[in-house]
Amino acid sequence: MSETTSLNQPLGKLRLGVNIDHVATIRNARGGAHPDPIHAARVAEAAGADGITAHLREDRRHITDPDIDALMASLTVPLNFEMAATDEMQAIALRHKPHAVCIVPEKREERTTEGGLEVAREENKLAHFIAPLADAGCRVSIFIAADRRQIEAAHRIGAPVIELHTGAYCDAHHEGRIEDRDTELEKLRDMSAFGHSLGLEVHAGHGLTFDTVTPVAQFPEVMELNIGHFLVGEAIFSGLDSAIRRMRETMDRARRDAFGEGVA
Numbered sequence: 001m002s003e004t005t006s007l008n009q010p011l012g013k014l015r016l017g018v019n020i021d022h023v024a025t026i027r028n029a030r031g032g033a034h035p036d037p038i039h040a041a042r043v044a045e046a047a048g049a050d051g052i053t054a055h056l057r058e059d060r061r062h063i064t065d066p067d068i069d070a071l072m073a074s075l076t077v078p079l080n081f082e083m084a085a086t087d088e089m090q091a092i093a094l095r096h097k098p099h100a101v102c103i104v105p106e107k108r109e110e111r112t113t114e115g116g117l118e119v120a121r122e123e124n125k126l127a128h129f130i131a132p133l134a135d136a137g138c139r140v141s142i143f144i145a146a147d148r149r150q151i152e153a154a155h156r157i158g159a160p161v162i163e164l165h166t167g168a169y170c171d172a173h174h175e176g177r178i179e180d181r182d183t184e185l186e187k188l189r190d191m192s193a194f195g196h197s198l199g200l201e202v203h204a205g206h207g208l209t210f211d212t213v214t215p216v217a218q219f220p221e222v223m224e225l226n227i228g229h230f231l232v233g234e235a236i237f238s239g240l241d242s243a244i245r246r247m248r249e250t251m252d253r254a255r256r257d258a259f260g261e262g263v264a
């Protein structure tokens with residue numbers, strides 16, 4: 001049962017951040033320059049992306065330092081720079097000063113970002129870590145599970161934005177675990193409202209597809225979705241431009257169905 005009432009109108013237009021990491025994954029499988037993630041970012045911009053997201057991992061398995069240089073030099077929409085809370089990444093972010101940084105947990109052995117950041121356990125360290133990034137003008141966001149303790153901790157450390165991890169919801173959906181899916185969705189709904197009630201801007205992402213995006217897009221407090229792997233996979237069948245346009249339309253339709261015409 002929710003303790004925080006959800007809004008009955010969205011806070012604003014729902015932004016789409018397109019994550020281009022896996023264009024770089026395909027490029028790196030062979031070495032060389034093709035497919036070029038910077039080209040993908042340009043296609044995403046033209047297809048309606050409100051921002052580009054890229055995760056520079058410690059092992060540089062997909063996005064590389066020159067990719068970040070090139071994105072900073074050429075993007076016309078904001079860059080959301082995903083990074084682990086390490087000194088190396090902090091120095092890179094402070095050098096580039098991207099529009100946004102999203103702090104994510106990172107383990108070398110994982111295939112993708114498996115869970116949210118443990119903010120509650122590392123509050124002091126993270127508060128000190130994000131302060132210079134915020135001072136440099138970056139919008140700091142913290143990638144966390146839809147968990148009240150983590151949201152409260154993100155608020156206490158002074159992060160203006162949280163991104164809620166939608167992976168558990170998407171996995172349950174695609175594995176046909178309907179009860180788990182509904183439980184995860186309910187958590188995401190409640191915790192979006194809770195985050196907003198604390199004054200945080202709420203984003204969401206990880207694992208979203210055409211089949212799973214609609215209910216998340218209908219949370220009125222959610223301002224931005226970051227979506228990557230599915231779009232890059234779908235691009236194999238329909239092209240990147242078409243995949244992004246269809247995602248954008250699905251998000252807009254979701255908002256209109258929930259809140260009426262004239263609302264996106």
Ligand code: PXP
Nearest residue numbers: 113143205206207226227228229
């Ligand atoms: N948001 C964050 C913080 C992420 O780490 C990722 C994956 O890099 C995404 C969104 C996008 O997830 P996916 O590639 O599964 O759409």
